[in-house]
Amino acid sequence: MDERLLGPPPPGGGRGSLGLVGGEPGGPGEPPGGKQDIGDILQQIMTITDQSLDEAQAKKHALNCHRMKPALFSVLCEIKEKTGLSIRSSQEEEPVDPQLMRLDNMLLAEGVAGPEKGGGSAAAAAAAAASGGGVSPDNSIEHSDYRSKLAQIRHIYHSELEKYEQACNEFTTHVMNLLREQSRTRPVAPKEMERMVSIIHRKFSAIQMQLKQSTCEAVMILRSRFLDARRKRRNFSKQATEVLNEYFYSHLSNPYPSEEAKEELAKKCGITVSQVSNWFGNKRIRYKKNIGKFQEEANIYAVKTAVSVAQGGHSRTSSPTPPSSAGSGGSFNLSGSGDMFLGMPGLNGDSYSTSQVESLRHSMGPGSYGDSLGGGQMYSPREMRANGGWQEAVTPSSVTSPTEGPGSVHSDTSN
DNA sequence: AAAAATGATTGCTG
DNA sequence: CAGCAATCATTTTT
Numbered sequence: 101m102d103e104r105l106l107g108p109p110p111p112g113g114g115r116g117s118l119g120l121v122g123g124e125p126g127g128p129g130e131p132p133g134g135k136q137d138i139g140d141i142l143q144q145i146m147t148i149t150d151q152s153l154d155e156a157q158a159k160k161h162a163l164n165c166h167r168m169k170p171a172l173f174s175v176l177c178e179i180k181e182k183t184g185l186s187i188r189s190s191q192e193e194e195p196v197d198p199q200l201m202r203l204d205n206m207l208l209a210e211g212v213a214g215p216e217k218g219g220g221s222a223a224a225a226a227a228a229a230a231s232g233g234g235v236s237p238d239n240s241i242e243h244s245d246y247r248s249k250l251a252q253i254r255h256i257y258h259s260e261l262e263k264y265e266q267a268c269n270e271f272t273t274h275v276m277n278l279l280r281e282q283s284r285t286r287p288v289a290p291k292e293m294e295r296m297v298s299i300i301h302r303k304f305s306a307i308q309m310q311l312k313q314s315t316c317e318a319v320m321i322l323r324s325r326f327l328d329a330r331r332k333r334r335n336f337s338k339q340a341t342e343v344l345n346e347y348f349y350s351h352l353s354n355p356y357p358s359e360e361a362k363e364e365l366a367k368k369c370g371i372t373v374s375q376v377s378n379w380f381g382n383k384r385i386r387y388k389k390n391i392g393k394f395q396e397e398a399n400i401y402a403v404k405t406a407v408s409v410a411q412g413g414h415s416r417t418s419s420p421t422p423p424s425s426a427g428s429g430g431s432f433n434l435s436g437s438g439d440m441f442l443g444m445p446g447l448n449g450d451s452y453s454t455s456q457v458e459s460l461r462h463s464m465g466p467g468s469y470g471d472s473l474g475g476g477q478m479y480s481p482r483e484m485r486a487n488g489g490w491q492e493a494v495t496p497s498s499v500t501s502p503t504e505g506p507g508s509v510h511s512d513t514s515n
Numbered sequence: 516a517a518a519a520a521t522g523a524t525t526g527c528t529g
Numbered sequence: 530c531a532g533c534a535a536t537c538a539t540t541t542t543t
Contacts (some may be wrong), residue, residue: 333522335537341521356532377531378523385533386521 201313267303340369349401
């Protein structure tokens with residue numbers, strides 16, 4: 101198949117084979133020249149046909165038997181000797197393409213390039229969730245088809261990579277064979293062979309890079325499709341919202357959990373800290389926007405805390421949910437407690453709970469209980485100014501919610 | 516199917 | 530950089 105290359109250099113088209121030995125007087129073997137060589141070879145291989153094969157075979161044989169052959173060989177050697185120095189100059193060691201490094205790193209991080217089992221970030225997240233406590237059984241399910249898609253990508257990636265690898269090796273062996281064959285006709289130093297191999301490898305690694313690139317893209321798309329929480333958002337579990345609401349309403353006067361508190365809440369709810377932050381952000385603003393709508397909820401949670409406190413039981417895991425009044429804050433809170441009785445209709449609004457709450461409220465007395473007095477609650481610096489600061493002007497009397505049927509708010513709770 | 520609820524994002528502010 | 534406000538994109542409820 102390759103014999104054609106071995107024939108006597110054709111007047112015009114033989115540049116390729118000559119280039120291989122670096123014997124071209126005018127063209128020292130600089131890198132671009134090398135690339136040209138391989139291109140030519142490829143082209144020539146492509147154009148070989150069966151009939152030219154026979155022809156080449158014959159020519160080769162003729163050449164090998166030619167009486168002048170030894171002479172030709174020695175001449176070539178001589179030429180090569182003279183020009184051999186120039187070939188050495190082309191020695192740059194490929195500065196480890198940073199782009200490729202980046203791609204590699206990413207693929208590795210994404211678990212595409214790594215060990216077969218590694219689930220990458222997904223596995224890490226799942227592990228984290230698992231260790232956090234069994235509060236969120238649903239998020240591993242959420243990742244499962246993400247993971248399967250990722251595995252699919254990884255599979256394709258690996259098989260493609262292998263294909264390329266194989267093709268590269270195959271091609272390299274071909275070229276090596278070819279060079280070996282040629283070495284009978286003309287001098288070929290092992291150095292040159294190496295050079296050819298490295299050139300080939302470079303070519304193929306360029307292709308590989310493309311592969312990696314597109315794999316990266318696919319992963320990114322997948323990621324944004326599945327991991328973008330906004331797309332496939334799931335409501336928090338019932339318990340989670342419960343925990344969060346509990347905290348919110350028991351710190352109603354200052355619903356700004358410190359970093360530590362957020363972390364704890366996050367752990368308890370099986371969500372991330374930033375999710376806790378989001379939740380509180382949303383909650384604050386939505387609460388403020390329409391207090392009436394939340395009144396009921398507020399009461400429920402107030403009762404909850406109150407009851408749990410009254411029973412003396414620490415149903416909460418440990419210290420950090422101190423007894424606190426839902427009504428310790430600004431004026432609206434007072435009215436809130438007044439509204440409590442009106443607002444209880446739907447759920448356990450029987451007199452039983454209300455009386456409990458009332459007694460509790462009385463027992464707590466006015467004012468003196470800041471939130472988080474009891475426990476080791478940390479105040480974040482900005483929390484200090486918040487007490488009067490957040491949702492300042494929201495006096496319920498003015499905010500009679502449009503959706504709220506009963507005239508509700510009479511802030512003269514003194515009855 | 517429409518409306519409400521809800522978690523996340525974005526731009527802006529201090 | 531945390532928080533607010535508006536908004537988006539879903540999910541849940543009606």
